[in-house]
Amino acid sequence: CxxxxxxxxxxxxxxxxxxxxxxxxxxxxxxxxxxxxxxxxxxxxxxxxxxxxxxxxxxxxxxxxxxxxxxxxxxxxxxxxxxxxxxxxxxxxxxxxxxxxxxxxxxxxxxxxxxxxxxxxxxxxxxxxxxxxxxxxxxxxxxGFLLTKGEKMSKSKGNGMKPADLVKIFGVDAYRYYFMSDVQFGHDGNISMERMVQVYNADLANTWGNLCSRVFNMTNKYFDGKVPAVPADAAERVANPMLPIVEQLYTKYDACMSQVDFTGAAAAVQELAGRVNLYVEESAPWNLAKKEETQGDLAAVIYNALEAIRIIALYMAPFMPNTSNEVFDRLSLGKVTDVVDVEGATKWGQLPAGNTVTVGDPLFPRLNMDEIQIEE
CATH class of the missing domain: 2.170.220.10 (Methionyl-trna Synthetase; domain 2)
Structure with a gap:
């Protein structure tokens, strides 16, 4: 002083x-x-x-x-x-x-x-x-401490950021996700509104939220809003590049969480989310839907994407419990927060065929930095 x-x-x-x-x-x-x-x-x-x-x-x-x-x-x-x-x-x-x-x-x-x-x-x-x-x-x-532009937050400098203001902009789940994924726990974290918007749009709007929207919409369009049953021959024929990632994910995720490395755990889950988005692009279900002979392959692709979404929601629950509960609700699976055995629940192939899939509103609408206003 x-x-x-x-x-x-x-x-x-x-x-x-x-x-x-x-x-x-x-x-x-x-x-x-x-x-x-x-x-x-x-x-x-x-x-x-x-x-x-x-x-x-x-x-x-x-x-x-x-x-x-x-x-x-x-x-x-x-x-x-x-x-x-x-x-x-x-x-x-x-x-x-x-x-x-x-x-x-x-x-x-x-x-x-x-x-x-x-x-x-x-x-x-x-x-x-x-x-x-x-x-x-x-x-x-x-x-550690949270810093803005390399400095401690201070009332006299006017560089403080109120959690309540940020929650109004990003929502409580995205707020939680940012501070657990982009700020390495244990170290000082340099935060800014620009960086928060960047992480929100990249990880949540473009990757996780977009994945749910496109796959739920295609499920509604091609299978009347029901998880498709996959013919045995299609299950063997259609590649599933997510499976190796899923089989190793619990070990990687658990090790990170045990070391209080929330950033590493979030990154491991985002790797799977990114791969599912790429899988949808590579598989092009919109083309498979055009031919009668590829309907089985279409069912396999949509099922694989939906099952990966179920697993991602489980791993995202500690970061964004409300969003994961919403995803589980849209998959007609109850509450993700009721799951106790995460290792067992994240094994591949547990999404029941025939479950109703609800499209709903976008989980994370994109944010435009120029349109964000914080009340004084």
């Missing part, structure tokens, strides 16, 4: 003996290499701990607002002592009536925090848990 620093007078504090946990913490980091992620955050924390830890002041006595210490009512708890404890008390720790809830929920698998507070969550917090004899969170993930 550029105001002059004023040295405060002394006060009596209670301290947590953080200095005694330097070696236990370093040992814990070594034995649990995935505790701090990404790697850059881990290196920062380990270097900080190796430089030496001092005992931590956990109380204040010069004011009376705050949470009183139960063992000394003349002191209130330092915010980074009582705030960290809220992770436990919020899920029933210390409450006999909620003991079962605490046992079920702790320790958590992932704790997501901003990169500027990793020391509190990766040094002070695990030391407090060690002192209390409690298990420690499996992984703390320190994510």
């Amino acid at each position: 550029h105001r002059p620093v004023q040295k405060a007078g002394g006060e009596e504090n209670w301290f947590f003996k953080l200095s005694e946990f330097q070696e236990p913490l370093l040992k814990f980091y070594e034995e649990n290499p995935d505790f701090i992620r990404p790697e850059t955050r881990k290196n920062e924390v380990v270097t900080f701990v190796k430089s030496g830890l001092k005992d931590l002041s956990i109380s204040r006595s010069t004011f009376d607002w705050g949470v009183p210490l139960p063992f000394d009512e003349g002191h209130v708890a330092y915010v980074w002592a009582d705030a960290l404890l809220a992770y436990l008390t919020g899920i029933g720790y210390g409450d006999e009536q909620r003991a079962g809830e605490f046992e079920q929920r702790w320790p958590m698998q992932y704790h997501f925090v901003g990169k500027d507070i990793t020391r509190f969550h990766c040094v002070i917090w695990p030391a407090m848990l060690m002192a209390a004899g409690l298990p420690i969170t499996h992984t703390v993930f320190g994510h």
